[in-house]
Amino acid sequence: MSNAFVYNFDQVQNEMRAMAKELLESGEATMVIGWEKGALPYQSTPVMIRSAEDVDKLIWDAYCQQNLSTYLIDYIYTDEKVAIFAKGCDTRAYNRLIQDNRIKAEKCIVIGVPCPGMKNAREAARLPENAEVPMANACKECRYPNPVVFDKRVGTDVTAWCTERDFSDVEAIEAMPADDKYAFWQSQYTKCIRCYACRNICPACNCTSCIFDQSASGWCSKDINASENQFYGVTRAFHVAGRCIECGQCEMVCPSEVPIMLMNKKFIKDIDSLFGAHEAGLDTNTPAPLSHFSVSDPEEFM
Amino acid sequence: MSDNSVKTANDVAENFEPKILVFACNWCTYAGADLAGTSRLQYPPNVRILRVPCSCRVNPQFVIRAFQRGIDGVLVAGCHPGDCHYTTGNYYTRRRFLLINRMMEYMGIDPKRFHTRWISGAEGPKFQQVVTEMIEEVRAIGPNRKLRDDMKVTVNTDDIVASVEADTKVVADNV
Numbered sequence: 164m165s166n167a168f169v170y171n172f173d174q175v176q177n178e179m180r181a182m183a184k185e186l187l188e189s190g191e192a193t194m195v196i197g198w199e200k201g202a203l204p205y206q207s208t209p210v211m212i213r214s215a216e217d218v219d220k221l222i223w224d225a226y227c228q229q230n231l232s233t234y235l236i237d238y239i240y241t242d243e244k245v246a247i248f249a250k251g252c253d254t255r256a257y258n259r260l261i262q263d264n265r266i267k268a269e270k271c272i273v274i275g276v277p278c279p280g281m282k283n284a285r286e287a288a289r290l291p292e293n294a295e296v297p298m299a300n301a302c303k304e305c306r307y308p309n310p311v312v313f314d315k316r317v318g319t320d321v322t323a324w325c326t327e328r329d330f331s332d333v334e335a336i337e338a339m340p341a342d343d344k345y346a347f348w349q350s351q352y353t354k355c356i357r358c359y360a361c362r363n364i365c366p367a368c369n370c371t372s373c374i375f376d377q378s379a380s381g382w383c384s385k386d387i388n389a390s391e392n393q394f395y396g397v398t399r400a401f402h403v404a405g406r407c408i409e410c411g412q413c414e415m416v417c418p419s420e421v422p423i424m425l426m427n428k429k430f431i432k433d434i435d436s437l438f439g440a441h442e443a444g445l446d447t448n449t450p451a452p453l454s455h456f457s458v459s460d461p462e463e464f465m
Numbered sequence: 466m467s468d469n470s471v472k473t474a475n476d477v478a479e480n481f482e483p484k485i486l487v488f489a490c491n492w493c494t495y496a497g498a499d500l501a502g503t504s505r506l507q508y509p510p511n512v513r514i515l516r517v518p519c520s521c522r523v524n525p526q527f528v529i530r531a532f533q534r535g536i537d538g539v540l541v542a543g544c545h546p547g548d549c550h551y552t553t554g555n556y557y558t559r560r561r562f563l564l565i566n567r568m569m570e571y572m573g574i575d576p577k578r579f580h581t582r583w584i585s586g587a588e589g590p591k592f593q594q595v596v597t598e599m600i601e602e603v604r605a606i607g608p609n610r611k612l613r614d615d616m617k618v619t620v621n622t623d624d625i626v627a628s629v630e631a632d633t634k635v636v637a638d639n640v
Contacts, residue, residue: 337571345573345611374526382526390533390614397568398526404564426568433567438560453564456556458546461563464581465545 170279170321176223178317179248182274187215192246192272196234198227205287205296209234223248228281228299230412232256233366235266245271248317250278251307252410255444256366258312259408262447265369275310277321278302284415301411301424304328311445328409333428352392354419357385361413361423367403367443374398400426405434405452408444437461483537483603485512487596488527490520490543492550493585497542500589508593509600512540519543520581521554525565528579532612538578538603540596545583555583574611577602 179197186192199210199220207226211234212218231247233256238245249257257273260266280302287296306328309320336344359375362368375395378385383394400423407430413423434441434452438460441452489495495516501508517523520543528539541562549555562581570576580599584592 341570341573341575343573344571348572382530384614386614388614390612393572393612394526394529394533397529397572401525401565401568429568429571430564433564437563453557453560456553456560458556460556460559462546462559463563463566464559464583 172224175276175318176221179223179274179276180218180221182315182317183212183218183221183246184215186246186272187212187218191244193243194238194245195221196231196245196247197221198223198229198231198248200224201226203288204292205282205284223276225279225282225296226284226287228284228302228412228415230256230364230366230410232260233364233369235260235271236369238270239266243270246274247271248274248276249310249313250276251305251309251311252278252301252408254310254312255307255408256410258444258447259366259406260369262444262451263369263406272315273310273313275313275316277309277316277318278305279321280305280308280324285420299411300414301409304409307442307445328428328431330428330432332422332425333432336425336429348393348396349389351421352396353389355387355392355396355421356419357387357392357395358418360416360418361421362399364412364416365403366408366410366412367406368399370402396421396423396426399423400430403427404430405441405454406443407431481604481608483511483600483608484535485538485540485596485600485603486531486536487512487514487540487542488517488520488523489514489584490550490555491516491518493544493548493583494520494542494592496586497584497588497592500586501592502589504589506589506593508597511600512596519549519551519554520558521549521551523558525561528565528569529612532574532578532609533614535609535613535615537609538599539580540599541581542584542592542595545585548585572612575606577606578609 183195183197186195193213195212197210197212198207200222201208205226207222207224209229209231210220212220230253232249232253235245235247254273254275261268281299282296283299290296304325306323306325308323310316336347339347362373362375374382384391407427411424417423438452443451489498498514520541523541531539543555543558544550546555546559566576566579566581569579582595584595
């Protein structure tokens with residue numbers, strides 16, 4: 164993980180600004196989506212830039228964790244040609260959205276940015292100023308810090324600092340007695356306020372109409388209690404099973420700090436062991452595990 | 466029958482009758498259940514059979530919803546792989562339910578409460594055997610108290626308020 168601190172953010176930032184300027188001036192892109200500095204040192208927020216004069220707003224620092232690919236969905240029916248800056252996880256999200264037919268490649272320009280791993284903004288908010296901020300949880304297990312698909316790119320490739328997923332947290336829960344497991348998830352899901360931020364940010368959760376917006380269907384109520392929250396939690400995790408790219412955005416945005424990735428990683432672990440290793444979003448040809456089947460799948464229901 | 470409330474621990478021990486919901490595929494399991502009936506194979510009356518066009522129609526959310534509404538055990542049953550009326554439906558069922566079975570266990574739901582089985586139209590005795598065994602297992606472990614929406618485990622708003630206040634303070638300190 165040490166390469167995070169020799170990485171030269173300023174140099175990449177300059178390249179990003181030059182690239183954005185070139186794209187906007189030449190008219191190749193009508194808009195560039197990147198990050199700008201937020202109100203606090205540990206906040207970097209998305210910014211949409213339409214004029215070459217504004218490119219100095221763009222920044223690149225250790226808090227640009229937010230995935231920008233999901234914004235492309237908003238421009239699918241417009242005449243815009245949108246350029247986005249994309250880290251490794253953002254490019255995997257981009258592939259997912261292409262595969263789900265939610266965006267069109269010809270309307271997007273992906274500018275790949277190798278990423279040294281982002282810092283944990285939530286911890287940064289709690290730690291005293293100038294303290295060493297740990298890496299964001301999802302970034303610790305990142306195996307694809309370099310863009311997997313891009314039209315243009317800035318910066319130079321970094322070496323991945325992680326080679327295998329760490330399932331020890333999932334295994335710890337699996338080893339608990341059933342009642343303890345249930346108590347653990349109850350304690351987590353009683354914190355949930357059903358703001359749906361995890362759904363909104365997720366590049367795998369991209370349905371045009373969501374089951375949780377249709378309370379008249381009788382599926383789920385708007386009640387906020389442990390039962391309904393758990394229904395929401397399991398359903399959300401199941402809907403992204405096999406399509407989760409492990410960007411950790413869901414946990415990042417959760418105001419109640421529900422360990423959402425623990426659910427996603429459980430599905431990833433089971434899919435890998437039951438149906439063979441699968442990495443969502445590495446390309447657009449491999450079908451998602453739950454959208455196809457094999458006649459030789461494990462048989463437990465005889 | 467709709468009364469889910471349990472009065473005392475004694476009532477549970479003496480009078481507990483499990484409610485089992487069976488999602489039966491129209492083409493195989495429903496015919497299998499029918500065969501069990503016409504063959505006069507007796508099984509306990511604790512099952513509610515819900516006919517679905519294909520086991521693939523059973524959304525995992527149906528299962529969670531059933532537990533929320535007070536069902537003690539759920540059986541999803543359909544044609545054997547290779548025999549699906551729609552050719553491939555039950556292959557998808559198999560993938561989904563292999564995963565959701567494990568997730569339910571991960572959430573702390575007893576795996577005895579939730580089964581998936583392939584029961585063909587000719588397997589009346591198998592239907593009888595599967596539901597009888599399941600009812601006895603669920604009867605032994607008692608009523609389901611997990612995921613129930615009438616348990617009204619409410620959200621602890623004090624914690625949320627405290628956490629929001631703490632965050633607000635951090636922001637205020639930094640500005």
